[in-house]
Amino acid sequence: MEDDRTRFAELFRRHYGAVMRYAARRVGRERAPDVVSEAFLVAWRRLPDVPITEPLPWLYATTRHLIGNEIRGRDRQARLTTRLGEVVETVTADHADAVVDQVRVRRALAQLSEADQEALRLAAWEGLDATAAATVMGCSRTAYKVRLFRARRRLAAALEPAATRRPADAELSPLAHEGGS
Numbered sequence: 001m002e003d004d005r006t007r008f009a010e011l012f013r014r015h016y017g018a019v020m021r022y023a024a025r026r027v028g029r030e031r032a033p034d035v036v037s038e039a040f041l042v043a044w045r046r047l048p049d050v051p052i053t054e055p056l057p058w059l060y061a062t063t064r065h066l067i068g069n070e071i072r073g074r075d076r077q078a079r080l081t082t083r084l085g086e087v088v089e090t091v092t093a094d095h096a097d098a099v100v101d102q103v104r105v106r107r108a109l110a111q112l113s114e115a116d117q118e119a120l121r122l123a124a125w126e127g128l129d130a131t132a133a134a135t136v137m138g139c140s141r142t143a144y145k146v147r148l149f150r151a152r153r154r155l156a157a158a159l160e161p162a163a164t165r166r167p168a169d170a171e172l173s174p175l176a177h178e179g180g181s
Contacts, residue, residue, distance in 0.1 A: 008044055011055055016040070018126075019059050025125055026067050035070060039063040057135035060126065064118070064136060108158035116151035123148055 019039055024032035039062045043050050050058050109117055115137075122133040134144035 004047055007052075008047060011043060011050065011059075012040055015056050015059055018056060019063055022060055022126055023063055023067065025121065027070050031070060035063060035066050038066050042066075054132065054135075057128065057132040060122070060128070060132075060136040061138065105159070108155055111158045112151060112154050115147060116154055119144065119147045119151045120155060 020032055020036050023035045027035055039059060042062050043059060118137060122128045122136055128136065130141050130145050134141045137144055
């Protein structure tokens with residue numbers, strides 16, 4: 001029992017920050033501590049199932065499942081709010097260039113399936129290699145690499161319309177000639 005406590009304490013100390021960042025990017029800073037607490041509770045209860053050499057992908061996969069529950073709960077809450085006739089506040093983007101780019105990428109990302117989004121997040125945000133990311137997603141390394149390749153193509157396609165516009169296109173627009181230009 002003492003070995004389990006020591007192992008869990010080391011697991012928590014080494015990986016809490018990474019799991020917290022993973023959760024915060026997906027459910028926000030307010031909900032992340034609760035999700036991470038649940039993930040480590042699952043890890044404690046299932047400690048024999050947690051890999052000794054590479055526990056982080058297992059923790060990410062557990063957190064991912066908990067986040068799925070969180071998102072489904074949010075969706076149910078949103079539907080309930082709509083049914084009750086309450087106004088759901090929308091988030092408006094800041095107009096700073098960096099924020100505009102971030103919003104544009106997030107919107108393009110939101111157009112992708114959840115599986116595509118997760119494949120991209122695991123690579124870009126979590127910095128996982130294909131083997132670890134495949135473990136998180138519950139697929140083979142090859143399947144993950146194919147998913148990532150396809151997800152990157154779909155993201156590029158979602159970003160393309162805005163990226164291919166040139167300033168010269170504005171001159172051809174009928175609106176550009178209004179107002180005496």
